[in-house]
Amino acid sequence: MSANLVRRFGALALLGFTTAPALSQTVITGTVRVERGRPLQGAVIQVVGTKLSAQTNDDGRYRFEIPRGVPDKPDSVTVVARSIGFQRTERRVAIRGEAITVDFVLEPATLHLESVVVTGTATTTDRGAPDVSRKRATDVVARRDAAAAADSYAPSAPTAAPMSKTRRDGGHAGRASGVRQDPAPGVLTAAVWDDAQHWPQYTRFLERARQNSWNPWDLNVGQTNIRPARESRARSPRRAVDIGFLVDATGSMGDEMTFLQSEIKDIVRRVRGTEPDLDIRLSVVFYRDRGDDFITKSLPFTRSVDDAVSFIAGTAAGGGGDYPEDMNAGLEAMMRQRWSRDAIPQMLFLLADAPPQRYAGADYTYHEAIEDAAAKGVAIFPVAASGVDKPTEFLFRAMAVMTGGKYVFLTDDSGVGESHEEPDITGYQVEKLNDLMVREIRSFVASRVPGRRVAESR
DSSP, X not given: OOHHHHHHHHHHHHHHHHHTGGGGEEEEEEXXXXXXXXXXXXXXXXXXXXXXXXXXXXXXXXXXXXXXXXXXXXXXXXXXXXXXXXXXXXXXXXXXXXXXXXXXXXXXXXXXXXXXOOOOOOOBOXXXXXXXXXXOOSSOXXXXXXXXXXXXXXXXXXOOOOBOOOOSSOOOOOOOOSSOOOSOSSOXXXXXXXXXXXXXXXXXXXXXXXXXTOOTTOOOXXXXXXXXXXXXXXXXXXXXXXXXXXXXXXXXXXXXXXXXXXXXXXXXXXXXXXXTTOEEEEEXXXXXXXXXXXXXXXXXXXXXXXXXXXXXXXXXXXXXXSSOBOHHHHHHHHHTSOOOSSOOOEEEEEEESSOBOOOTTXXXXXXXXXXXXXXXXXXXXXXXXXXXXXXXXXXXXXXXXXXXXXXXXXXXXXXXXXXXXXXXXXXXXXXXXXXXHHHHHHHHHHHHOOOOOOOSOO
């Protein structure tokens, strides 16, 4: 081989080695707009099958990187753009280790609601897990707005009001089309379940979990392990409640976070409207994962719902990448907040769509959080968003039953977010999330604090 060929071969080899890192990731940028070219702020852009995502800024622009080897098929990925009130739009993108521009134009959508009562029929599948089917209500349920639902509430006998919808074909209420639905309270749909009150069914779930390896969490959940919210110190019986919101703030939670600020404001307004002498304090903790812009971000307890809403509005969903997030760091930050010493009812709503990372050497995990919550009298109400799998459902239900809380799960009926997996539960009812939370807060307070009954109509 001549000297010239050697020099050329060496130069090509060197070029290959020096350009490999540049080809190791793909940078995707672009804009999201609506009709007439108006930029859309707060839209969520996500790589399907991963938690890689970004949110658009004031100009409707976004940017994120796809590390080498993240998609299952290295040659291409599906990128989806979605926002509340607009139809989901997908684009297939080739991955070549270079900068790619992907622009979206979203069409408006409309939301239809119909009567839904989920009663469920459990049958055994080949894998031993129940096949939970839905049964539509045959009776027409009258539509009730948020104020009427709060005014008609009776703490001694809470009931869940089924959703009111308009479809006639009996099909599932999914993503619909038509007119833009602006973020407003009363759109997210959910159901709540108290495993402590349905122990035979929960026992069957624990057995299926054992058979299917749904419990990688080293949690020994049994009836003797139920630790209802209790008091570790003497407290005055004043009418007060501390409510914590622990929220996964990664990119896949963009839709839920968009609604969270309006839902919280509406919930507190309605509770205060019917419980005027109730002292309510709020704390919010966001968490992401190591390597993101932040791991935790906290708002200390405050009586100002406007401060809480502003704090939520000032945090956009972003980051993530793999499925688990650093929930353990979020739990530690939340349990280290200054919970009241003389407010007996204490509730923690954990809104998440993924399980915790289990980093080696972590000295505070969900184990310590469950112990701390049970000792302090903080009842955990996990709120499962889209993406929750069976092991995560197991963890969330265990956290609830071991601290005196209940398991809450969002459903597909609102059309918000990605698809929500059916829980291993039969007999639940679907309702609006804000109705559910108003009722649960008032019921929780009524069962733990003596005091006068407020007027039910105002």
